[in-house]
Amino acid sequence: MPFIRHARAGDVERLTAIGLDAWHSAIAGLSDGERMRRVAEAVFFRFLSDHWLSVLLVEAEGDIRGWTARENFDNAISDLWVEPSAQGRGLGVLLLGEIEARIVKDRFETVTTKTHARNDRAVRFFRKGGYGVSWLSTAYSPQLDSDVEFIGLRKILGEEGGS
Template identity: 65%
Template sequence: MPLIRHARQDEVGALTAIGLRAWERAIIGLADVGRMRCMAEEAFADFLSNHWLSVSLVEVDGRPRGWAARENFDEVISDLWIEPETQGQGLGGRLLADIELRISNDGFDAAKTKTHAQNTAAIGFFRKHGYGVSWLSTAYAPKLDRDVEYIGLRKPLAVADSGLYGR
């Protein structure tokens, strides 16, 4: 049975490895994975070392299988990474539901995230879970030395008041 819990500082290495493997799958077609792997690994390790308190993880049989983060503890899901061989088993959906509940409990009425526009798997995942496209943008990515298209996704978390009393 999957367990969702807060990450611990001593799990940074395991979570870095999960993020890196999932990133390698997500970046295909956008960049040279081999050339960028060391830089990506360093970025994951740095992020997790500095922001592990903002990370929730999904654990199966005592092993982390994915993680999500709200880097600034706001309505933005800055990261959601699932071990590639466990994708499609519902772990990402459970983790997403947990982080959406945290966002809602913190008083935000919507959850937001972004990805590169060629990441059709992530876009499909978020769309399946009720997210709609809220913006499209192109920005220069210095590490890739080229423009990259990004897509912003948003999901309302609060039911709008209809103005009616009762049912």
């Protein structure tokens, strides 16, 4: 049975591997992921080393399978990654529900996140979870070393369909 817990400093390498694999899967067709893999790995490792206290992870089948973060402990989900082989089994839904519950507990009325605009799977995931598109923009992505179109998503919490 899957369970969610706070990350520990010793989880950083495993979390980096999950984030990197999920990122690589998400950018397929968007960029040369192999060329950017080292840069992305360094970005994930640095983020997780600096912000592991903001990370919740899900364990299933005896191993960590995904994680989510609120980098600044505000109402923005900065990351939500599930290893590709474990996607489609409800682990992302568990992580999303838990992080939304914590955002509600911290008395925020909305939750936001963003992804690259061509990450159809992530956009569908959040839309299914009650998120609506709130903005589109282009910004520099250090993982891809190029400008990327991003989509911002927002959900009002506590409404029907919300947390």
